[in-house]
Amino acid sequence: MSDSPQIAPLLFAWYGRVGRDLPWRHTRAPYRIWLSEIMLQQTTVTAVIPYYQCFLARFPDIGVLAAAAAEEVVEAWAGLGYYSRARNLHAAARQVMELHNGCFPETLEELITLPGIGRSTAGAILAIAHQERGVILDGNVRRVLVRLFALEGDPRSSAAEKQLWLWAESLTPAERADDYAQAIMDLGATCCTPTKPNCPECPLAVHCQAFTQGRQDELPQARAAKAVPTVQQVGLLLADKRGRLLVRRRPMNGLLGGLWEFPTREVLPGATPEASARLLLQELGGSGSVEEAGKVAHAYSHFKLDLRFYRGKAGTAGYVGEGEHDWLTAAALRELALHGAHKKALKFI
Numbered sequence: 001m002s003d004s005p006q007i008a009p010l011l012f013a014w015y016g017r018v019g020r021d022l023p024w025r026h027t028r029a030p031y032r033i034w035l036s037e038i039m040l041q042q043t044t045v046t047a048v049i050p051y052y053q054c055f056l057a058r059f060p061d062i063g064v065l066a067a068a069a070a071e072e073v074v075e076a077w078a079g080l081g082y083y084s085r086a087r088n089l090h091a092a093a094r095q096v097m098e099l100h101n102g103c104f105p106e107t108l109e110e111l112i113t114l115p116g117i118g119r120s121t122a123g124a125i126l127a128i129a130h131q132e133r134g135v136i137l138d139g140n141v142r143r144v145l146v147r148l149f150a151l152e153g154d155p156r157s158s159a160a161e162k163q164l165w166l167w168a169e170s171l172t173p174a175e176r177a178d179d180y181a182q183a184i185m186d187l188g189a190t191c192c193t194p195t196k197p198n199c200p201e202c203p204l205a206v207h208c209q210a211f212t213q214g215r216q217d218e219l220p221q222a223r224a225a226k227a228v229p230t231v232q233q234v235g236l237l238l239a240d241k242r243g244r245l246l247v248r249r250r251p252m253n254g255l256l257g258g259l260w261e262f263p264t265r266e267v268l269p270g271a272t273p274e275a276s277a278r279l280l281l282q283e284l285g286g287s288g289s290v291e292e293a294g295k296v297a298h299a300y301s302h303f304k305l306d307l308r309f310y311r312g313k314a315g316t317a318g319y320v321g322e323g324e325h326d327w328l329t330a331a332a333l334r335e336l337a338l339h340g341a342h343k344k345a346l347k348f349i
């Protein structure tokens with residue numbers, strides 16, 4: 001679009017001065033760029049860096065990743081959240097090995113056929129790894145563009161999505177699309193931040209309609225908050241004679257698939273949490289009473305979890321449930337890939 005401001009030269013100059021030195025900026029390897037882009041979806045740079053380094057130490061290339069068990073990949077992801085990313089990463093690695101002889105695709109059309117790779121991630125891989133004119137529109141870029149053009153309304157609506165992609169396409173330069181992608185992502189992360197954007201230091205201030213109108217704190221407009229249900233559960237710290245606790249692995253094909261947890265069940269309608277915990281104890285072959293250990297609150301994207309933990313003693317028959325399980329000491333539990341809510345329960349041990 002001819003009426004789009006020429007922001008690339010301004011961004012290049014700014015990026016040259018204050019761009020961040022990040023581990024994945026020392027490579028062009030598609031595998032590493034892809035990994036960083038997936039990890040950075042919904043997760044901050046600070047949280048990603050140690051995971052990125054540990055993941056690469058464990059799975060140094062796409063062949064090793066593809067050959068690993070899915071459970072192993074999810075375990076390496078434990079604590080990073082949004083675990084479908086790990087499962088998709090693994091599935092995509094296998095697809096690249098099987099369909100592309102281990103070479104990362106170099107076209108947008110092929111990239112977006114890989115699990116977990118959308119249009120923006122594909123654009124980032126094209127731009128940064130392959131130095132093609134890849135176009136990106138991640139959360140940071142979206143915020144910058146909404147403010148730059150003072151876009152009204154819900155920025156996630158389909159009309160806004162279409163408009164934002166048009167702007168993203170028109171602003172991306174033919175040359176140095178890699179620097180442009182990294183610069184505009186950095187700008188959103190460090191300068192055009194969700195709250196209190198640093199407009200006086202922004203290289204785009206001269207073109208920014210939100211800043212000109214003094215509306216940088218109002219945009220993007222907040223979406224109407226959806227009511228988030230709260231799920232009530234009980235968890236059991238079930239100890240055997242040696243004091244080891246029972247943990248089970250969640251099925252791979254569901255929420256938090258492949259991660260470990262203490263046994264849980266939902267609180268029965270009309271029953272107290274303690275009665276529900278006693279029932280859980282019986283279901284697991286234990287007997288006797290349960291003793292409350294403490295409460296954990298955890299938030300997921302679609303619901304909140306209110307989880308009360310109880311202590312109980314295992315029956316003589318040991319474990320009577322299905323699926324992969326283990327009896328572990330407190331020290332081993334601290335090393336285990338427990339998911340977030342259950343990691344919080346370690347303080348009760």
Ligand code: SF4
Binds near residue numbers: 191202216
């Ligand atoms: S001037 Fe302010 S609101 Fe506009 S892009 Fe820069 S930091 Fe964001």
